[in-house]
Amino acid sequence: MLFKSLEFKNVVGQKVKIIEIPLVEEDNLNYFIISKKLEGFIKTVYLSTDKKRMYSFKDYLKRGLKWPVYQRLFEETELKNNA
Template sequence: MLLFKSLEFKNQAEQKIKVMEIPVLEASHPHFFMIQTRLQTFVSFIHDNPQQKSCYSFREYLKRKMSWSDFKELYRMEEVNKNKA
């Protein structure tokens, strides 16, 4: 089962920001390092560039930044669990 976490922080303009749908992966997962790096890049960009939005989906960001096959592989676990229910 794929778990998700959220992250809340204040950007440079003291605006409260929330990043949702961050996948929680074990360190042995093949995409662990890539997800950690992408998350750090994404959060740094949001922190340094004040935006109108206060809530962001990390999943939507990954959909644009990852190859489609890697994205499907990462989120495949969620689809399998939904089909079992």
């Protein structure tokens, strides 16, 4: 699975970074879940006055989703012959 990161300044002006955002296509069934959870997480981080500068979206999803849903989102597809 491919991941992306997002960097911006929060309400206080501190530069923060969100890492481990899964990259999925729009026609994927999990796209809606990821986009809504990411939107809420960005709002939380933007309004936060924490001194923390780096946040993991994957850890946020691990705490906020039911385990079977989380496993479905991040299931690793095994490559044939290590290709």
